[in-house]
């Protein structure tokens with residue numbers, strides 16, 4: 001059963017919001033556009049793996065957990081894409097959405113991707129997942145679980161991607177597969193690992209312990225890209241033509257470019273504010289961001305949205321939850 005499905009990544013939402021709020025000639029615009037592209041491709045790859053896992057028919061109990069961030073050996077954090085726990089073994093699957101031809105080079109622990117005649121070096125995901133499995137072994141021992149075999153796969157989500165490896169690189173040959181093969185390979189593993197290590201109750205307990213230990217990481221995107229808040233474009237965006245800013249006229253928002261009017265266009269702006277700056281905002285900050293004329297306008301808009309508040313007077317903050 002699926003115990004913890006993955007959510008749409010918050011970081012991808014943040015990248016989208018930031019991209020919309022930077023001028024295309026901003027010094028970081030190209031980097032952010034590229035990071036956004038790769039993050040989105042990664043998300044699509046994970047969804048393709050999920051689609052395949054929907055068909056998982058196991059002869060025994062299993063639980064699936066996705067998108068976990070845990071503390072492993074030496075207190076170091078590690079992230080796992082997908083963990084499938086059976087009673088006799090565990091499988092860690094890392095989805096990769098790579099196109100073109102991949103060449104896994106054992107001597108240099110490197111992956112070379114060739115796409116549209118451009119060759120690019122990437123870190124070898126095999127080394128990455130092996131480290132995750134080491135951390136996971138450590139985590140399980142630390143939480144009092146019996147030793148259990150941990151297997152792993154790198155699932156390439158694009159069925160047209162060609163996978164090659166240096167001769168004798170058995171891990172690349174065995175463990176790097178197309179996402180479409182995952183179910184068949186899991187069935188094979190069920191025949192290999194027949195001795196149950198965990199009871200059904202323990203299986204559930206591991207799943208619940210992992211969820212309890214999950215520490216989602218919430219980075220501040222402005223700090224990450226070293227962008228000052230004054231570089232962010234302010235204003236309420238027009239839903240029809242994307243123009244920023246709309247103007248507040250007689251209690252609604254008006255677009256001076258396409259003439260559209262909206263009662264709730266500020267909701268999108270508030271959502272972007274919370275992704276870029278965080279969910280707590282003063283009246284002054286929102287007035288600046290919405291380009292509202294007075295504190296009363298902000299107060300009224302937030303009252304209509306039934307937004308929670310914390311603090312009094314100057315320390316008063318609206319809590320933006322979307």
Ligand SMILES: [Zn+2]
Nearest residue numbers: 238241255258
């Ligand atoms: Zn417009």
